[in-house]
Amino acid sequence: MAAALAAAAAASPASVTSPLPEAGPTNIIKMFTTYTNILTEASMTEDKKLKAAQEISENFESIVQSSSYSAFLEHSIPRFIQYLKDGEPQFVAEVPAQQLRKLLLEILHRIPTNEHLRPHFQAILSLMFHLLEIENEENVLVCLRIIIELHKQFRPPLQSEIQHFLQFVKTIYKDLPTNVKQFFDVVPISATGFLPPESNATTTPTTTTPGILSIGAVSTTSPLNTGDVGDDNPKAVNSLKVLAELPIIVVLMYQLYKQNVHSVVADFIPLIMNTIILQPSLTARKSPTFNKEVYVDFVAAQIKTLSFLAYIIRIYQDMVNTYSQNMVGGMLGLLRYCPQEVAHLRKELLIAARHILATDLRNRFVPHIDQLFDEEVLIGKGWTTKESLRPLAYSTLADLVHHVRTHLPLPHLSLAVHMFSKNVHDDSLPVSIQTMSCKLLLNLVECIRQKSDEQGTGREILMRMLEVFVRKFQSIAKHHVPAIFSRCPQMSEVQAQQQSSQQSTSSSSMSSATTSTAADRSSVSSAAAPSASNTSSTSSAASTGDTQSSEKQEQETVKKPPAASSPVGPSPTTTFSVPDCRSMVKTLVCGVKTITWGAGSCKVIGNAGDINAPASAQANKTFLPWETHLFTRLLKYALQALDIYQVSVSPNTGQYYLRPPSSQQVRMKEEKEILEHFAGVFTMMNTSTFKEVFTASIKYLVERIHTNYALQIIPNSFLANPNTSATFATILVRFLLDRLDEMGSESGKISIPVVMFSSNSPGDLVKINPLTDVSFLF
Numbered sequence: 153m154a155a156a157l158a159a160a161a162a163a164s165p166a167s168v169t170s171p172l173p174e175a176g177p178t179n180i181i182k183m184f185t186t187y188t189n190i191l192t193e194a195s196m197t198e199d200k201k202l203k204a205a206q207e208i209s210e211n212f213e214s215i216v217q218s219s220s221y222s223a224f225l226e227h228s229i230p231r232f233i234q235y236l237k238d239g240e241p242q243f244v245a246e247v248p249a250q251q252l253r254k255l256l257l258e259i260l261h262r263i264p265t266n267e268h269l270r271p272h273f274q275a276i277l278s279l280m281f282h283l284l285e286i287e288n289e290e291n292v293l294v295c296l297r298i299i300i301e302l303h304k305q306f307r308p309p310l311q312s313e314i315q316h317f318l319q320f321v322k323t324i325y326k327d328l329p330t331n332v333k334q335f336f337d338v339v340p341i342s343a344t345g346f347l348p349p350e351s352n353a354t355t356t357p358t359t360t361t362p363g364i365l366s367i368g369a370v371s372t373t374s375p376l377n378t379g380d381v382g383d384d385n386p387k388a389v390n391s392l393k394v395l396a397e398l399p400i401i402v403v404l405m406y407q408l409y410k411q412n413v414h415s416v417v418a419d420f421i422p423l424i425m426n427t428i429i430l431q432p433s434l435t436a437r438k439s440p441t442f443n444k445e446v447y448v449d450f451v452a453a454q455i456k457t458l459s460f461l462a463y464i465i466r467i468y469q470d471m472v473n474t475y476s477q478n479m480v481g482g483m484l485g486l487l488r489y490c491p492q493e494v495a496h497l498r499k500e501l502l503i504a505a506r507h508i509l510a511t512d513l514r515n516r517f518v519p520h521i522d523q524l525f526d527e528e529v530l531i532g533k534g535w536t537t538k539e540s541l542r543p544l545a546y547s548t549l550a551d552l553v554h555h556v557r558t559h560l561p562l563p564h565l566s567l568a569v570h571m572f573s574k575n576v577h578d579d580s581l582p583v584s585i586q587t588m589s590c591k592l593l594l595n596l597v598e599c600i601r602q603k604s605d606e607q608g609t610g611r612e613i614l615m616r617m618l619e620v621f622v623r624k625f626q627s628i629a630k631h632h633v634p635a636i637f638s639r640c641p642q643m644s645e646v647q648a649q650q651q652s653s654q655q656s657t658s659s660s661s662m663s664s665a666t667t668s669t670a671a672d673r674s675s676v677s678s679a680a681a682p683s684a685s686n687t688s689s690t691s692s693a694a695s696t697g698d699t700q701s702s703e704k705q706e707q708e709t710v711k712k713p714p715a716a717s718s719p720v721g722p723s724p725t726t727t728f729s730v731p732d733c734r735s736m737v738k739t740l741v742c743g744v745k746t747i748t749w750g751a752g753s754c755k756v757i758g759n760a761g762d763i764n765a766p767a768s769a770q771a772n773k774t775f776l777p778w779e780t781h782l783f784t785r786l787l788k789y790a791l792q793a794l795d796i797y798q799v800s801v802s803p804n805t806g807q808y809y810l811r812p813p814s815s816q817q818v819r820m821k822e823e824k825e826i827l828e829h830f831a832g833v834f835t836m837m838n839t840s841t842f843k844e845v846f847t848a849s850i851k852y853l854v855e856r857i858h859t860n861y862a863l864q865i866i867p868n869s870f871l872a873n874p875n876t877s878a879t880f881a882t883i884l885v886r887f888l889l890d891r892l893d894e895m896g897s898e899s900g901k902i903s904i905p906v907v908m909f910s911s912n913s914p915g916d917l918v919k920i921n922p923l924t925d926v927s928f929l930f
Contacts, residue, residue: 181220184208188228191235191256198248201235205255212262222268229272232256233279241287245385250288257294265305273302281313284388285320292388296397303404310409318405318416321398324389325423325457329430331390335446336436340429343477344520345484350434392449399460406464418468424461425475428454428482431489448491455486455501462507469511476516483508484523492534499541506548514552518559524549525567543585546575550592557596562603565596566613573620577627583732590624590739593617597750604754611754615779618747621740622786628728628737629792635727640799640808730808733796734822740793741826744786745833751775752836774838783834783845790830791856791863797823798860813859824865831869835876843879850887 187204190196208215208228215224235256242250260276263269280295280302287295302308332338339348388394406417432450436442461479465472472479483505490498509517523529531537531545553560553568560568575581575589597614604610728736752775775783797820798811834842846853857863870880 180211180214181218181224184211184215185224185227188231192231198252202248202252202255205252205259209255209259209262212259216264225263225268225272229260229276232260233275236283237279241283241291241387243288243385243387245290250290250385253287254291254294257291257298261294261298261301265301270306273306274308277302277308277311278313281317284317287388288385289388289391289394290385292391292394293397296394296401299401300404303408307408310412314405314409314413315416318402318413321402322419322423324395324398325420325427327389328395328427332392332430332450334390335443335450336432336439338430338436339433341431341481341485343481345481345488345523347431347434347485347489392446392453395453396449396456399456403460403463417464418471421461421464421468421471422475424457425478425482427457428461428486429478430454431485444491448494448497451486451490451494452497454482455490455497455504458483458486458508459500459504462504465508465511465513469513473513473516476513479508479513480516480520484520484529487532488523488529490532492532492537495534495536495540498532498534498537499544502541502544502548506544506551509548509552514555515559517552518556521552521556521560522564522567524552525564525571527571543582546572546581546585547588550588554592554595557599560599562600562606562609562613565600565603568596569593569600569613569617573617576620576624583728583736587732587736587739590621590736590743593620594739594743594746597746601750601753611751614747614751614754615782618744618751618782618786621744621747622782622789624736624740625786625789625793628733628740628796629789632728632733633793633796636730636733636796636799636808637810640810642810642812730796730799730801737793737796738822738826741790741830741833744790745829745836748783748833749836751779752838775841780841780844783837783841784848786833787845787849788852791853791860791866794827794830794863795860797826797862813861823862827862827865828869831866831873835870835873839875839879842876843883846880846883850883854887 184207187208190204191201193201215221218224236253239249239253242253244250265273277299280299283295284292329338341347402417402420406413432442432447461472483501486501487498487505490501508514517524530549531542550572557565557568572589572592576586576593578586597617600610600613604613798813800809800811801807802809834845837845853863853867857867867880867884870876
């Protein structure tokens, strides 16, 4: 055996070819065992050792599949460990010794973590923890991956190395302000997330104030900075790339040894806060030697550290609250100064922020929330971030606004309305984000109404919000509904009657199935509840529950029409599907009712500007001429958008069809509830406003009912409501008297008002006083 080793040592490993398939497994293992012996031969040059390790690496798959694999591990792992432990770390990447050390670490990482490795993993872990403190950046990154894999697989008991490792990580965080000085000057960011002026950029605080950490006097040298200036592979303790990987291992240690390291992990919180508030000074950023790549690594390490905080924040929430000022300033600073070209870092930052904002600490962001309404801060200026991260950013901000809305002043509520109103009309966003924006706006109505009692400008904001909803109705009516209709064939009367009987049974079961989910759709129902009318409370409860069973039947999205068939419509990529369109219409209907209630409840400002001037509830509900015109437009476009419920799906084929306009069957319970809810928008109006809207729109309403018979539910609701029955009946009578000569015509439109009267029993109608209500007709 000694002779064989000597022969193998004398021969150059480069001349040794890979083992042939016909060679026996025993011979193969013997050959590679010989190579491992070369690693510990003092007489061998580093080049020959490297070539021997390369042979092992290139044929490692064959070794693993060999029946003598366990024997190979038994022989080779101690020699790998010996070489790595006895050898000197290298800080120049191209030297053979460094290439060999990295290759051996990669081989150790490639060893499958199975029972064959179990006898050796403790020795490997001890070596890895030792190398963390002395090795270069490149090798330590491999060591960290080995530590993670071995702990995940074997879950070793708590060892002294782990406690030492955690202390080592704390030391790196403590020395970070000093170590980063070799790249650029850093300063602590302000509590509002801004860099200090240039005149103060070179100074750092040496005293600690409540909630603000001191990073101490920063020197230009570090006891850990032992690498030479010309080294291209720095020491790991000075590496920002290594620092970015450390938080995930600390999390793993906490998961495995929670009881033993709880207090140690708590010590990381002030270090985390101290880390995330650091930013290169304004002077350093303007320097021609400012290294943007190093800055990206620095920000990556900060964001990974913030993600670590997001993981432990619920466990140590009281302690984090002590440093909440640093947390707020650090997060705002990272959002503002995160490099625009690294979209993946901003994504990680937004995810970490989402977890942090899900705790009670979100209230700490209220004084500075106006910064988050700046899209350049929230999303950044980069093209990639705007294209890929807007849904995540808007949903994160929407959650925050929803939970802190009662604490926001009216100017901040106005900023929220402005941002999410734009999202409602942004067809480049997913439909779910557009719908979410609508629901958030609804949740702000009550807060705006309450703040309006103090500041008196809430009604204007609510009417702007109503304009947004009306224009969304217009977009759906003019573009999305025609695009959907163009792909749906017309259903015959016979088919309509057959499917009506089939779906009438399923509709009742769908309503009971969706009752349990109604509470989760709070954004639709919560804002309408304060209106306190019987009609609104019934309709609100109905509107909040999505008919999930019907949506399951309608999973097939209606194909978009070609561009030539709809020259004025949206691009094919922005056309809603039928379920999406119905969901949006439902949200809009509930929204306009909530907004109407909120605007009517806002106090009317007196002539002298006194918001406390007495005003009756009736006067509050009186809308200005331009506001009345807005409700007229609402009626026009909403009646068109509600045609989306004419689209039905065949229970047999799943194909979409259009219900015949003359069909007197309301096919879905959801449709009836939405129509009644829409009618409730107008029943809560002042009588004069109601009269103004429908006097101008009665002809259009009749024409729409002729096109879609289900819309008759709306006037029926008016005639059955004590507040609107007399007024609407008077408008109908006048409409009929003006068109007596058209009675019996083939168009049939003039008979619709008569059907409205006949469809309501005499007991449901409020009697019209012929002296007061109809006298103006003669």
